[in-house]
Amino acid sequence: MDNDRINQIIEKHQCEASSLIQVMLEIQSIYHWLPKEALELVSDKLKVPLTRIQHIATFYKAFSLVPKGRHGIHICMGTACHVRGAGRILDSVQDLTGIKPGETDLDMKFSLETVNCLGCCALGPVMEINGKTHGKMAPAKTADVLKNYD
């Protein structure tokens, strides 16, 4: 972890306690998780107790307190995707990556999550990787999509 980088983010927000979530989001987007040392620094500079930061970090799904893989896979389990076979998409991704929702593989390549709606039901079943939407998925197509990431 690079303290200067964290300090830069904090300074950009003028050490404002009201910018706490914004600061946390930026750290999350750089490291893909929130290292404890970073949060201690944030707590110190923004004058927000660590208990409060910990509560926020565990409250929102956008934050992670454990390291995440380089690529985040989100598989939509919402109603529309569900009836169009999201379960089978999830099965095939689990088979290919060897991880279950909430897990990260040992190479830190993929982290897998299920979500409840990505807001593009017409494209279902939907799989999103690093924010890019892959619509109209089929179990047989998942391998082709995943091999583009390393």
Add this chain to the structure above:
Amino acid sequence: MSDIILTIDGKEVSAGEGSTILEAARSVGIKIPTLCNHEKLEPYGGCRICTVEAEGRGGTQLVAACLYPVEKNLVVRTRSVKVDRIRKMILELLLAHAPDSMEMQDLMKEYGADRNRFEKEASFCIHCGLCVRYCAEVKKANAVGFIDRGTRREISFIPEIASSECWNCKECFPLCPTSALQAAYVLTEALNSLTHPFRHGPEE
């Protein structure tokens, strides 16, 4: 400060502006049960066991007595079929998490709550927030806080802070209605005995 006249259980009560129904009721000896309320802490409204019926301009509402400010001509009923039913339900839900909580045994009898009504899920903490708020508001130590949300919410100590702050304080221990707090403390201590040895005696 002008006083406000309201009626609680048929009794005329005068209370200072900005005070709560709970405070007004207590001032004339009317008891309203509470679990998350503490005189030294800001009202929280977490447990809802203090629910009462309040009849005012907008009809009758169910409100949390520990939060609701007194209003002119408000008619409050601290016991009614509806209120009792709600308190019974709240108790039964909480008892599924902490069946032996001392604090709730008397209430359980009074409201005829059945602690076996719901399947037991002994997480012990009833989320009253007394420990968390006491540590933050009174001691300003912030050694313990909540984590996660909804049904998965629980309390969690920050080991670095707890290891140096808690030994001499422990003022939150008697506040916990279920002993979940003590358990969490001991667990934190055990898990961190190598990395952050906890203080076990007075300062040298």
